[in-house]
Amino acid sequence: MWNVTGPxxxxVWKIRVELPDAYPYKSPSIGFVNKIYHPNVDEMSGSVCLDVINQTWSPMxxxxNVFEVFLPQLLLYPNPSDPLNGEAAALMMRDRTTYEQxxxxxxEKYAKPEDAGQATEEKSSDEELSEDEYASSDEAVAGQPDP
Structure with missing residues (x-):
């Protein structure tokens, strides 16, 4: 778990991690299980668009690195020019205050500690992930509420 400053x-999010057979030579698949509003995260699937994971992964x-560096940096420095959530990216570029709100x-709605613990059991029909997406995954909780 890690603390993040900013909006x-x-x-607190539950993170889906799927390791391919060729890991660490092939990058893991990373996704948020409970909803997050972010330009580089697909709102429906939770998939993450992050160059260091998707294109420039190294076996080193x-x-x-994913949990202590890459994901915290993703939350601190969203990249609206390479979006998976076009609405979030457009809002971030057009009206930063409304985006942060x-x-x-x-x-407040989806990322409370209890949401991260129950996210897989209580998905509405439009948020369900297929069983295949859970078949080879490990999950971790990311984020920590400040005391």
Whole structure:
């Protein structure tokens, strides 16, 4: 778990990690299980668009890098020019204050500690992930509410 400053502060997310057979030579698949409003995260699937994981992965990286460096940096420095969530990216570029308010609303609605613990059991029909997506995954909780 890690603390994040900025609009995501206090949010807690369950992270889906799928390791391919060729890991560590092939990058893991990383996704948020509970909802997050972020330009580089697909709102429906939770898939993460992050160059260091998707294009520039190296066997020198490991899951510690993913959780201690890559994901915290993703939350601190969203990249609206390479979006998976076009609405979030457009709002971030057009109206940063409203974007940050929407992020905080999502944190309050979907990223409380109890949401991270129950996210897989209580998905609505439009948020369900297929069984195949869970078949070879490990999950971890990311984010830690401030005391």
């Amino acid at each position: 995501y502060q206090g949010g 990286f490991d899951l510690v 929407r992020v905080k609303e999502y944190c």
